[in-house]
Amino acid sequence: MISGAGPQLLTALTIAGVASGLFTWWMTRGTWPLPQDNPNDRSLHESPMPRSGGIAIVAGIALGSLAGMSELRLILGSALTLAIISFVDDWRELPAALRLTAHLAAATAFVVVGLAPGSYAVSAFVVLAVAWMTNLYNFMDGSDGLAGGMAVLGFATYAVAAAQAGDATLVVFSACVAAAAAGFLLFNFPPARIFMGDVGSIPLGFLAAAVGAWGWQHGVWPAWFPFLVFAPFVVDASVTLARRVWRRERVWIAHRDHYYQRLVRMGWGHRRTALAEYVLMAASGGLALVAVSASPPVQYAVIGGAILAYASLIGAVQRAWGRFQGDRGHAV
Numbered sequence: 617m618i619s620g621a622g623p624q625l626l627t628a629l630t631i632a633g634v635a636s637g638l639f640t641w642w643m644t645r646g647t648w649p650l651p652q653d654n655p656n657d658r659s660l661h662e663s664p665m666p667r668s669g670g671i672a673i674v675a676g677i678a679l680g681s682l683a684g685m686s687e688l689r690l691i692l693g694s695a696l697t698l699a700i701i702s703f704v705d706d707w708r709e710l711p712a713a714l715r716l717t718a719h720l721a722a723a724t725a726f727v728v729v730g731l732a733p734g735s736y737a738v739s740a741f742v743v744l745a746v747a748w749m750t751n752l753y754n755f756m757d758g759s760d761g762l763a764g765g766m767a768v769l770g771f772a773t774y775a776v777a778a779a780q781a782g783d784a785t786l787v788v789f790s791a792c793v794a795a796a797a798a799g800f801l802l803f804n805f806p807p808a809r810i811f812m813g814d815v816g817s818i819p820l821g822f823l824a825a826a827v828g829a830w831g832w833q834h835g836v837w838p839a840w841f842p843f844l845v846f847a848p849f850v851v852d853a854s855v856t857l858a859r860r861v862w863r864r865e866r867v868w869i870a871h872r873d874h875y876y877q878r879l880v881r882m883g884w885g886h887r888r889t890a891l892a893e894y895v896l897m898a899a900s901g902g903l904a905l906v907a908v909s910a911s912p913p914v915q916y917a918v919i920g921g922a923i924l925a926y927a928s929l930i931g932a933v934q935r936a937w938g939r940f941q942g943d944r945g946h947a948v
Contacts, residue, residue, distance in 0.1 A: 624784075624788060625787060625788055625791060628680040628681060628788050628791065628792050628795075629680065629791050629792065629795045630680075630795075631676075631679050631680040631792075632676040632677060632679060632680025632681070632791075632792040632793075632795040632796040632799070633676065633680075633795035633796065633798055633799045634799065635672075635675055635676040635679045635680065635796070635799070636672045636673055636675065636676030636677075636795070636796040636797070636798075636799030636800050637672075637676075637798075637799030637800070637802055637803075638799075639671070639672035639675055639676070639799075640669055640672040640799060640800045640802070640803045640804075640810060641802075641803065643666065643669055643671075643672065643810060644666070644669075644803055644809045644810050646666075650666040650667060650668050650669070650810075651666070651667055651668055651706045651707050651813070652664045652665070652666060652667070653665045653666070653667040653811050653813070665808065665809075665810065665811050666810050666811070667706055667810070667811035667812070667813035668703060668706045668707075668811075668812075668813040668814075668815050668816075669800060669803070669804065669810035669811060669812050669813065669816060670699070670702075670800070670812035670813050670814075670815040670816015670817060670819070670820070671699070671703065671815055671816070672796070672799065672800050672816075673764075673767075673796045673797055673799075673800045673812065673816045673819075673820065674695070674696065674699045674796075674815065674816065674819055675796075676792070676795065676796030676799055676800075677692070677695075677792050677793050677796045677819075677823075678692065678696065680792035680795060680796065681788060681789050681792040687785055687830075688785060688786075688789050688827075688830070690725070690726060690729055690730040691726060691730065691789075691823065691826045691827065691830065692789075694722040694725060694726050694822065694826070695722075695819040695822050695823050695826075696819070697718075697722060698718065698719070698722050698750070698818050698819050698822055699815050699816075699818070699819045701715070701718050701818075702715075702813070702814035702815045702817075702818040702819070703813075703814075703815040705814050705815075706813040706814050706815055716747075716751075719747045719750045719751060719818070719822070720743065720747050722746075722750070722822060723742075723743045723744075723746035723747040723750065723822075723825075723826075724743050726746060726826050726829075727739050727742050727743050727746065727829075730826075730830070731829060731830065731833050742829055745825060745829070746822065746825040746826055746829065748825075748854075749821050749822070749824055749825035749846070749850070750818055750821040750822040750825065751818075751821065752821065752849060752850065752853035752854065752857075753766075753817050753818070753820055753821025753822075753824060753849060754814060754817040754818055754821060755853045755856075755874065756817075756849045756852060756853055756874065756876065757811075757812060757816075757817040758872075758874065758876070758877055759876055759877065759880055759886050759889055759890065760804060760805065760806035760807060760808035760886035760887070760890060761801060761804055761805040761806050761808065761886065761887075761890040762876060762889070762890055762893055763812060763816070763817050763820065764797050764798075764800055764801035764804045764805070764812065765801060765805075765890060765893065765894050765897065766846065766848065766849055766893075766897055767793060767794065767797035767820050767824075768794050768797045768798045768801060769794075769894065769897040769898055769901055770794075770824060770845050770846050770897065770901065771790045771791070771793040771794035771797065771823075771824075771827075772790070772791070772794040772901070773845045773901035773902075773904060773905060774786070774790035774793075774794075774827060774828070774831065774842075774845065775787050775790035775791040775794060776905055777831070777836065777837050777841065777904070777905060777908055778790060778831065778836055780905075780908070780909065781835075781836040781837070783831070783834070783836050786827070786830070786831060786834075786836060789827065790827060793820070793823055793827075797820070800812060800816070805887075805890065806885070806886035806887035806890055807886070807887075808886070824842065824846055825842070827842075828841070828842025828843075828845070828846075829842070837908050838908065838915065840915070840919055841904055841908055844900055844903065844904040844907075844918075844919070844922055845900060845901050845904045846900075847900045847922065847926060848893055848896045848897050848900060851926045851930070852874055852875045852876060853874065855875075855930055856873055856874050856875065859873075860873065875930065875933045876889055876893060878933060878936075878937045878940075879892070879933065881940075882936060882937065882940045896929075900922070903918060903922060906918070907919075
């Protein structure tokens, strides 16, 4: 554990959380113009909602982590750059190719300059993993409280693991992200008063991957750890993408086929879906923390058990969705 880091951590947490919460509250009062998220046939909300509230999260992270994170400045700088591009996208909907290019460029800069894992094959894999996490986090930001809750629990798990490994810098930075997300979540938990938009979800996805890769490269945790911590998002988005590719759908088109979206559409609603996902997130994070310091055989067993558990959950939602569709067909 880390000794002597308590005051710095408490200060950073307070600044990040309070700054994010106050900024979000200010934006919900309509005193600052924000782009509106108007409902369409692919939305889960029914009335226009202000978005780009993720500005508050990014600001909270930046303010809270100003001190004691010299090694992570490249990560923060890349996230801030993505936030600027994503804020423009929230207003004007940039071309998908341009957005993807920016995500790949940020991932490449981080891997080449800040990580340097050695092998070209490993470097290419990490670049693709970071870019995919950046995008999938955005895909999973489609229900009240979901992406904000994942950030709180996921980065809190990172902070605990970093504390166990004695990495004070990673503790402070991860805790700042969790606190900033918590400040925003106060106004995004169902029923949401504001959405984070791409300006929030894109940087959070990048940070989840980049911090995870940085911790792996510096021996804080094994390579599987970030995947298990963020498994609720990784599994849902990845399986959904694979299913859409198999059906030869246009995967760049927005849709409502994610498993969390199906839960909402089956009558669970935003609040129940969010709470159920929080339980799953907490279970994944807790399992990762238990296994991170265990022997390799135990780690392999945990990973195998997690794969089986997620496969069972995916199958259960899929069967429930089939019944729901059948009932709707009979009703019509």
